[in-house]
Amino acid sequence: xxxxxxxxxxxxxxxxxxxxxxxxxxxxxxxxxxxxxxxxxxxxxxxxxxxxxxxxxxxxxxxxxxxxxxxxxxxxxxxxxxxxxxxxxxxxxxxxxxxxxxxxxxxxxxxxxxxxxxxxxxxxxxxxxxxxxxxxxxxxxxxxxxxxxxxxxxxxxxxxxxxxxxxxxxxxxxxx
Numbered sequence: 001x002x003x004x005x006x007x008x009x010x011x012x013x014x015x016x017x018x019x020x021x022x023x024x025x026x027x028x029x030x031x032x033x034x035x036x037x038x039x040x041x042x043x044x045x046x047x048x049x050x051x052x053x054x055x056x057x058x059x060x061x062x063x064x065x066x067x068x069x070x071x072x073x074x075x076x077x078x079x080x081x082x083x084x085x086x087x088x089x090x091x092x093x094x095x096x097x098x099x100x101x102x103x104x105x106x107x108x109x110x111x112x113x114x115x116x117x118x119x120x121x122x123x124x125x126x127x128x129x130x131x132x133x134x135x136x137x138x139x140x141x142x143x144x145x146x147x148x149x150x151x152x153x154x155x156x157x158x159x160x161x162x163x164x165x166x167x168x169x170x171x172x173x174x175x176x
Contacts, residue, residue: 025134025154028114033130035113035157041168045075048104048168052077055167056100059160075104081160084120085152088145094120096156097127102164111164113157118149 028034041048049072060066060081069078082097099115116130132138133149 025130025150031131032114033116033134033153035154035161036110037161037165038108038110039165039168040107041109041165042107043168043171045104045106046072048109049075049077051168051171052102052104052109052164055164058167059163077102083156085156087120087148087152092120094118094149094152096152098156100160109165109168111161113160116153116157 025033026035043051053067053070056067056077056079060079066079066081067077068080069076071077078099078101080097080099082095084093084095086092087094095118097115097117097119098113101112101114103110103112117127118130118133119127130153133141133146133153138146
């Protein structure tokens with residue numbers, strides 16, 4: 001019984017620490033939803049840059065297909081990605097597209113997720129920006145569907161940010 005309680009403790013404690021970081025949708029000065037996090041990481045700008053490129057490749061299917069801009073001098077990498085989630089009780093697949101921007105300085109990284117929109121069969125292939133699901137435009141949507149989309153968008157941004165900063169702090173395993 002003690003082993004079971006200890007095992008649950010090891011599983012739940014990291015989840016609680018992740019949950020503490022979850023935020024609501026943030027808006028930039030142009031009323032666009034943006035998720036952003038800045039963190040101090042004790043690594044050089046060049047190392048953070050190469051680790052970020054590796055993270056893009058490992059997180060998305062192809063680093064070449066996803067990375068749209070990389071400027072080593074400025075320490076900036078911008079890429080596109082998408083994830084698919086099922087929405088409604090009918091499990092309709094919806095794609096969530098987004099842009100990820102990583103900016104690096106010595107010992108510091110900023111990750112921004114923006115230009116988020118949904119596209120899928122449940123929407124007849126129509127693209128809807130994240131602002132639609134969080135704003136008053138979604139009057140014809142049921143509250144349940146709107147909340148599912150909001151939850152998926154927040155969960156997606158938190159998952160990307162958590163995985164990115166975890167990868168940056170762990171570093172590259174070069175001792176294979």
